[in-house]
């Protein structure tokens with residue numbers, strides 16, 4: 586309830602000041618937590634494919650900005666009126682917490698009438714569209730502290746959910762949760778194909794396995810990624826797209842499904858437009874095709890819509906995630922972490938080496954760079 590415990594000591598953060606340029610370290614004087622807000626000490630912050638796009642100037646965002654839309658930390662200060670997390674659990678200074686990257690407006694058509702806040706067009710997103718030039722300045726996770734504004738979805742980490750496990754999948758975890766639990770769910774016993782072995786693909790494969798899929802066929806690459814997936818038990822069958830043709834992949838999937846019918850449930854998590862026509866081929870008649878990976882606009886592709894009709898295919902898109910998905914995802918981390926060694930996906934970097942982390946992600950040297958901040962470093 587105090588508003589004076591935050592020291593005025595400036596905190597370190599990594600700031601994007603110009604597109605196509607390295608991030609620069611900066612120091613910012615933090616504000617005390619106002620009513621409804623929380624000041625948190627960041628302990629772990631994920632580096633995501635989106636951050637590479639932001640740095641390259643592929644999205645319209647205000648500069649300067651402290652990047653970091655995926656992070657976990659510890660409550661440093663609770664503003665007046667903040668007593669519980671999003672699930673009603675009591676919240677205290679020192680609690681390890683996760684927060685959702687965005688705050689929907691709560692007023693638009695999608696927030697109110699449609700009840701689809703992931704489609705809100707005026708979401709405030711930490712680490713993306715909140716400039717560090719504007720109060721409260723500390724609005725990104727690549728920083729020693731973050732100011733969690735009123736309306737943020739904050740959840741205390743459940744037992745069995747270490748910060749590394751929560752951040753290992755980053756925003757891919759709640760993204761896959763929204764797709765596979767809010768939009769369409771595989772049924773127990775389904776044969777599931779996941780196209781793509783990046784974080785969204787791996788998260789989708791794991792969630793399908795937890796949901797009781799009879800078999801998960803992971804179609805992706807390069808080989809080292811599939812090897813990591815195989816060694817962690819993510820997916821049952823692994824098909825390397827760099828070592829196979831589309832015809833070979835189709836033959837392989839048909840051979841792996843009962844009666845050679847094709848997959849009951851196909852998830853696209855590649856971001857490549859051409860994968861969509863192939864996904865339609867891999868699904869059985871009456872199956873479900875969930876398109877999750879087309880996050881940036883890479884243009885058009887050739888596909889034959891006859892097969893959507895002929896197969897009576899259920900084709901669904903899924904965009905981002907809501908507060909409920911974020912909470913649901915964090916709650917599922919202990920079960921995920923028990924079955925899969927999530928921390929094996931992560932490579933740690935100190936905050937000051939954020940540029941190296943971005944470079945290593947760009948070159949594919951690491952699957953999931955995570956900046957470890959402050960005392961956790």
Ligand SMILES: [Zn+2]
Pocket residue numbers: 689690691692693694695696705706707708
């Ligand atoms: Zn809205």
Ligand SMILES: [Zn+2]
Pocket residue numbers: 632633634635654655755756757
């Ligand atoms: Zn992300």
